[in-house]
Amino acid sequence: xxxxxxxxxxxxxxxxxxxxxxxxxxxxxxxxxxxxxxxxxxxxxxxxxxxxxxxxxxxxxxxxxxxxxxxxxxxxxxxxxxxxxxxxxxxxxxxxxxxxxxxxxxxxxx
Numbered sequence: 343x344x345x346x347x348x349x350x351x352x353x354x355x356x357x358x359x360x361x362x363x364x365x366x367x368x369x370x371x372x373x374x375x376x377x378x379x380x381x382x383x384x385x386x387x388x389x390x391x392x393x394x395x396x397x398x399x400x401x402x403x404x405x406x407x408x409x410x411x412x413x414x415x416x417x418x419x420x421x422x423x424x425x426x427x428x429x430x431x432x433x434x435x436x437x438x439x440x441x442x443x444x445x446x447x448x449x450x451x452x
Contacts, residue, residue, distance in 0.1 A: 348406055348432050348433070349405065349406060349407075349433070350403050350404060350405050350406060350432075350433055351403070351404045351406065351430055351431070351432060351433075352396070352401055352402070352403055352404075352430065352431050352432075352433065353369075353372075353401060353402045353404065353419070353422075353423050353428050353429075353430050354396060354399070354401050354428060354429040354430065354431065355368070355369065355396070355399035355400040355401055355428070356399065356428070356429050357426070357427045357428060357429070358427045358428075358429060359427070362399060363399075363400075363426060363428060366400065367400070368400060368426075369393035369394075369400035369401060369402045370393050370400070372391065372393075372402055372419065372422060373387050373388075373391040373392060373393045373402060375391075375415065375418065376388035376390055376391050376412075376415060377391075389405060390404060390405045390407070390408040390411070390412070390415070391403070391404050391405075391408070391419065402419075404416075404419055
């Protein structure tokens, strides 16, 4: 369940069935929608969405403040995770997910 007091969510590169998500660069593409080009021509990700790798698979960390600050972008990210049946969890550590039982899909706003 999406908890507004939680600072961040992780969207994992695995489906609810446990399969690896088929699009290998999905995390970079998703985070790219809020990224900016830095002065040195490198991509600079926003404070809201960051790609990373977890267990060798692409993943995305999303700050929950995105829901308030940019509701449209939040809805795009949420819809992407739901439509692709991706696993989500609270925070970046597995311990957080295990203690909250929050592995599943998808982010709920109510």
